[in-house]
Amino acid sequence: MRPWIVPVIAALLLAALPAVLTPYTQDLVVKIAIYAVFALSLELLVGAAGLVSLGHAAFLGIGAYVTVMATGDGGAASALWLLPAAMGAAALYAIFVGALSLRTKGVYFIMVTLAFAQMAYFVFHDTKLGGGSDGIFLYSKPVIQFGKTVLLDLDRKADLYYTVLAALVGTYALLALINRSRFGHALAGIRVNEQRMRAAGFATYGYKLAAFVIAGALAGLAGFLLAVKDGAVNPELLSWHESGAVLLMIILGGIGSLRGAVIGAVAFTLLKELYQSEALLGPLAAHWQLTLGLTIIAFVALLPKGLIGLKARLSGGAHA
Amino acid sequence: MDFATFLVQCLNAVQYGLLLFLVASGLTLIFGIMGVINLAHGSFYMIGAYLAFVLAPWFGDWYLTKLMVGVLLAAVFGYLLEWAFFSFLYQREHLQQVLMTYALILVFEELRSMLVGNDVHGVQAPSWLGGGFKLGELMSYPWYRVFASVACVVLALALYWVVNRTRLGMMIRAGASNRDMVRGLGIDIQRLYRIVFAGGVALAALAGMIAAPLSSVYPGMGGSVLIICFVVVVIGGIGSITGALVASLLVGFVDTFGKVFFAEYSGIGVYLLMAVILVWRPEGLMKRSF
Amino acid sequence: MRDPKTDATEPLLRSNLLTRRFGGLTAVNGVTLGFHVGEVHAVIGTNGAGKSTLINMLSGEMPATSGSIHFDGHDITDWPQPQRARAGLGRSYQRTTIFPEFSVLENCRLCAQAALPRAWAVWESAQHCEASLATAREALERAGLSDDAQRSAGTLSHGGKRQLEIAMCLATKPRVLLLDEPLAGMGAEETERMLALLGALKQSHAVLLVEHDMDAVFRIADRITVMVNGEVIASDAPAAIRANRDVQTAYLGEGH
Numbered sequence: 001m002r003p004w005i006v007p008v009i010a011a012l013l014l015a016a017l018p019a020v021l022t023p024y025t026q027d028l029v030v031k032i033a034i035y036a037v038f039a040l041s042l043e044l045l046v047g048a049a050g051l052v053s054l055g056h057a058a059f060l061g062i063g064a065y066v067t068v069m070a071t072g073d074g075g076a077a078s079a080l081w082l083l084p085a086a087m088g089a090a091a092l093y094a095i096f097v098g099a100l101s102l103r104t105k106g107v108y109f110i111m112v113t114l115a116f117a118q119m120a121y122f123v124f125h126d127t128k129l130g131g132g133s134d135g136i137f138l139y140s141k142p143v144i145q146f147g148k149t150v151l152l153d154l155d156r157k158a159d160l161y162y163t164v165l166a167a168l169v170g171t172y173a174l175l176a177l178i179n180r181s182r183f184g185h186a187l188a189g190i191r192v193n194e195q196r197m198r199a200a201g202f203a204t205y206g207y208k209l210a211a212f213v214i215a216g217a218l219a220g221l222a223g224f225l226l227a228v229k230d231g232a233v234n235p236e237l238l239s240w241h242e243s244g245a246v247l248l249m250i251i252l253g254g255i256g257s258l259r260g261a262v263i264g265a266v267a268f269t270l271l272k273e274l275y276q277s278e279a280l281l282g283p284l285a286a287h288w289q290l291t292l293g294l295t296i297i298a299f300v301a302l303l304p305k306g307l308i309g310l311k312a313r314l315s316g317g318a319h320a
Numbered sequence: 321m322d323f324a325t326f327l328v329q330c331l332n333a334v335q336y337g338l339l340l341f342l343v344a345s346g347l348t349l350i351f352g353i354m355g356v357i358n359l360a361h362g363s364f365y366m367i368g369a370y371l372a373f374v375l376a377p378w379f380g381d382w383y384l385t386k387l388m389v390g391v392l393l394a395a396v397f398g399y400l401l402e403w404a405f406f407s408f409l410y411q412r413e414h415l416q417q418v419l420m421t422y423a424l425i426l427v428f429e430e431l432r433s434m435l436v437g438n439d440v441h442g443v444q445a446p447s448w449l450g451g452g453f454k455l456g457e458l459m460s461y462p463w464y465r466v467f468a469s470v471a472c473v474v475l476a477l478a479l480y481w482v483v484n485r486t487r488l489g490m491m492i493r494a495g496a497s498n499r500d501m502v503r504g505l506g507i508d509i510q511r512l513y514r515i516v517f518a519g520g521v522a523l524a525a526l527a528g529m530i531a532a533p534l535s536s537v538y539p540g541m542g543g544s545v546l547i548i549c550f551v552v553v554v555i556g557g558i559g560s561i562t563g564a565l566v567a568s569l570l571v572g573f574v575d576t577f578g579k580v581f582f583a584e585y586s587g588i589g590v591y592l593l594m595a596v597i598l599v600w601r602p603e604g605l606m607k608r609s610f
Numbered sequence: 611m612r613d614p615k616t617d618a619t620e621p622l623l624r625s626n627l628l629t630r631r632f633g634g635l636t637a638v639n640g641v642t643l644g645f646h647v648g649e650v651h652a653v654i655g656t657n658g659a660g661k662s663t664l665i666n667m668l669s670g671e672m673p674a675t676s677g678s679i680h681f682d683g684h685d686i687t688d689w690p691q692p693q694r695a696r697a698g699l700g701r702s703y704q705r706t707t708i709f710p711e712f713s714v715l716e717n718c719r720l721c722a723q724a725a726l727p728r729a730w731a732v733w734e735s736a737q738h739c740e741a742s743l744a745t746a747r748e749a750l751e752r753a754g755l756s757d758d759a760q761r762s763a764g765t766l767s768h769g770g771k772r773q774l775e776i777a778m779c780l781a782t783k784p785r786v787l788l789l790d791e792p793l794a795g796m797g798a799e800e801t802e803r804m805l806a807l808l809g810a811l812k813q814s815h816a817v818l819l820v821e822h823d824m825d826a827v828f829r830i831a832d833r834i835t836v837m838v839n840g841e842v843i844a845s846d847a848p849a850a851i852r853a854n855r856d857v858q859t860a861y862l863g864e865g866h
Contacts, residue, residue, distance in 0.1 A: 052415050052418065054418060100595055100598045101598070103599075104598065106414060107357045107414055107558065108558070108602075110357065111553065112598065114550060115547060115550055116591060116595075118547045119591035119592075122587035123585075123588060125587075126585075128584065174732075178732050180735050180736060180737070181731070181732040181733070181734055181735065181736055182723055182726065182729055182731070182736045182739060182742075183729050183731075183732050184732070184736070185716075185720060185723065186723065186729065188712075189712075192710075193707055196703075196707045197724075198671075198690075198692050198695070199671075199691060199700075199701055199703075200720070200724045200778070201692050201693075201696040201721075203692045203693075204692070207729075210730075240547070247418065247419060247422075248419060248422075251416075251419055289430040289433075290427055290430035290434075293423040293426030293430065294423070295423075296419060296422070296426070297424070297427075300419050301420070304412075304416060
C-alpha cells in the first residue's frame with residue numbers, strides 16, 4: 001500500500017468532520033490538530049536529526065506572542081504578513097538558539113535548549129515586553145481581505161478549522177518531502193553517525209542548524225494558530241512543561257515517524273482531557289498530574305517505541 | 321552604590337552561589353558517574369524545603385538537629401528511589417531518561433500537593449541565628465545568611481574530602497572513568513551508585529532546607545532551581561565539581577548584580593552568561609575532574 | 611616490489627613536523643611523511659606508537675599541536691574534516707562505522723551525496739538521485755559488494771562490513787585513501803580480496819595503510835614507515851625495513 005494513502009484519507013475525513021461535530025468537539029479537533037503541527041515540528045528535530053530539544057515550546061510561544069503583539073489594537077491584521085512575521089520571529093530565535101546550542105552535544109544540548117527556552121519565558125513573564133504572567137489578549141483575529149472582499153476570516157469557526165487543517169496537511173507534506181530528499185537523508189545519517197558523515201564530507205553543523213530553524217519556524221506556525229484559536233497568549237506557552245509535553249507526544253506516538261507524531265498528539269491531548277475530566281474520574285481528576293506522570297513512566301518503560309511500535313508488534317513483529 | 325551595599329550584594333551573591341553549588345554538585349555527580357540526566361533533581365530541593373517547613377513545629381530552635389534529621393530522611397529516600405526507579409534508567413537513552421524523570425516531577429508535584437497543599441509557606445530561621453550584624457550606617461547583614469554560606473562551605477569541603485581522600489571517593493572516581501573495571505575489581509557497583517545517588521539527593525534536599533527561611537517554600541521552586549543548575553553544569557562542565565563551584569559562584573554574581581542593575585531583565589542575565597560561555601568554550605570551563 | 615617514488619615527484623599528501631601533545635604526553639612528535647599516487651605507504655608500529663593519532667590529524671578529526679599538512683599544494687592544516695573530505699581526502703575506520711539500519715547501497719549513496727550541490731532542493735527525492743546512485747554502484751562494484759546492494763548493512767558479515775567501509779570511502783571519490791586497519795578481523799579469503807582491491811586502487815590513488823597484519827603489509831606496501839613512541843624511526847622500501855636494525859630491535863623482534 002502506498003504510504004501516502006492513509007494520510008490522504010485521514011485528511012479527507014478530517015475535512016468532512018465539521019458536518020457531524022458539535023462545537024465543543026470541533027474545538028477539540030482544532031486544538032489537537034494544532035498540537036499535531038507542533039509535534040511534527042519537533043519530530044524533524046528529534047526523529048529525523050536525532051537532536052533532543054527540551055526547549056521547543058519557546059518557538060511555539062514566540063510565534064503566539066508575535067501574533068498577538070503585532071496585531072495590537074488596530075483591528076484585524078492581514079494574515080498574509082502576520083503569519084510570516086510570527087514564523088519569522090520564531091525562526092530568528094531558532095537561529096540564535098541553534099547556532100549556540102549546536103556547539104554542544106547529547107545531554108549538554110538538552111540542557112542548553114531548555115535554558116534558552118527559559119530565557120524566552122522570562123522575557124515574556126517578567127518584562128514589560130510581554131504583559132506579565134497574565135498574558136495578553138488577541139483583540140482581533142487575522143483576516144485575508146482585498147478591499148471589501150474578505151477571503152478568510154479566522155474569527156469564523158469554519159475558516160479557522162480549514163486553515164488549521166491546511167496547516168497540518170501542509171506541514172505533514174513538507175516534512176514527508178524533506179524526509180525523502182537528500183537533505184532529509186543527510187539528517188538521518190547525522191542522526192546515526194555524525195562522525196561518519198563528516199568523514200564523507202558533510203558540513204554537519206549547517207545541516208543541523210537548518211533543521212533546527214525549520215523546526216522552530218513550524219513551531220511558530222503552531223503558535224500563530226494557537227493564539228488565533230484561543231484569542232490570548234500567556235507565558236506558560238513557553239514553559240518547560242509545554243516543552244516536556246510535546247516531547248512526550250512524539251515518544252507516545254513513536255519517534256521516527258510522521259504518523260507517530262500526529263498519533264502522539266492525539267493520544268496525549270485525549271489522555272490529558274481524560275485525566276482532567278471530573279465526569280469520568282471524579283475526585284481523581286484533580287490529581288491528574290499524578291495519573292499522567294505514572295502513565296508516562298509505565299509507557300516509556302514498557303513501550304519505548306511508542307504506539308506505532310505497539311502496532312508493529314501486534315501485527316507480527318515488523319522490524320523496528 | 322555605596323560600599324556597604326556593594327558588600328552586602330557580594331555576600332548575597334556568594335551565599336546564593338554556594339547554595340546553588342550544593343544542588344548542582346549532586347546533579348553533576350549523578351550525571352558524571354551514572355550517566356543519568358535527572359530532571360527531578362530540582363524536586364529534591366523542593367522536598368528539602370517542604371521538609372524544613374513540615375519538621376519546623378517539632379524541632380523549633382533545634383535547627384541543626386532538624387537539618388540532620390532531614391538529611392537522613394532525604395538520604396534514605398534517595399537510596400530507596402535509586403533502587404526502585406533510577407537503577408532502571410542507566411541503560412536507557414537520554415530521551416527516555418528525560419521523559420521518565422519529567423514524569424517523576426509530575427508525580428512528586430502532585431504528591432506534595434496532596435500531602436502539604438499548594439500554599440506558599442515561610443519558614444523561620446532559628447532564634448539563635450536571628451538578627452544581623454551591622455555593615456556601615458544603615459545596613460545589617462542577617463546572621464542566617466552567614467550561617468547558610470558557612471554551612472555550604474563546610475559541606476563543599478566535606479564533599480571534596482570524601483571524593484578525593486577516602487576509599488569511597490576513590491571508588492566513585494574510578495567508577496566514573498571505568499565502570500567495568502571497577503566491577504571487575506569486585507566492587508559492588510550497584511551499591512556504589514545507590515550511595516552516590518542518595519548523597520546527591522541528600523545534598524539537594526539539604527540545600528532546600530537551608531534555603532527555606534531565605535526564599536520561602538513554594539510549589540514552583542524545584543523547577544526554577546533545576547534549570548539554573550543545568551546552566552551551572554553546562555558552564556562548569558559535566559562531572560566536574562570544581563567547575564560546578566566556579567560556575568555556581570559566577571551565576572550567583574551575575575544573578576545578584578543583575579537584579580540590582582537591570583531589574584526586570586535580570587532573569588535573562590544567567591542565560592546570556594551561558595550563551596557567552598558557549599561561544600567561547602562549548603565544553604564547559606573545566607574538563608572533567610573531581 | 612617496486613621501489614618507492616623518489617622525492618622528485620611531489621607527494622599528493624604530506625605532513626611536515628606534525629606533532630600532537632595531550633597535556634604532558636606527546637603522542638606524535640615531528641612526523642614528516644609523504645604519500646604519493648601509485649603507492650601504498652604503510653605505517654606500522656606497536657600499540658601506542660601514535661598511528662591512530664596520526665591518521666586522525668591527517669583526516670582532520672583532531673587538530674595538530676604544531677606542524678603542517680599539505681594536500682595537492684594547499685595548506686590544509688586548519689581545514690575542518692568535511693572540507694578535507696570534499697577536497698579528496700577519504701578515510702576508513704578501524705572500528706566499523708557503517709550505518710547498520712540503511713541498505714548497503716544507501717550507505718554508499720549517502721557518502722556519495724556529500725559532494726553534490728543544492729542540498730536545499732528538498733523536492734528532489736534522494737532515492738532517485740542518479741548522480742549519487744551511479745557513484746555508489748561503482749564503489750560497491752569495486753569493493754565486490756554489488757550483489758549485496760539491497761541488504762540491510764547490519765546483516766553483513768564482519769568481512770562484508772569492512773568491505774563496505776572501503777566502499778563508503780570510495781564513494782566520496784577520494785584521491786587519497788587513509789585506511790585504518792582495513793584487514794582487522796578478516797579471514798584469509800577476505801584478506802586476499804581486500805589486498806587485490808588495494809593493489810588495484812593504488813594505481814590511481816595515494817594510499818596510507820595503517821595495519822597490524824605484517825604479512826599483508828610486506829606483500830602490498832611500496833613503502834613502510836615504522837613509528838615508535840610517536841616518532842618515525844625508519845621510512846623505506848619493505849626490503850630495507852626488514853633489514854633495518856633499529857626496526858628489528860624495536861618492533862619486529864628476533865627471527866626477521
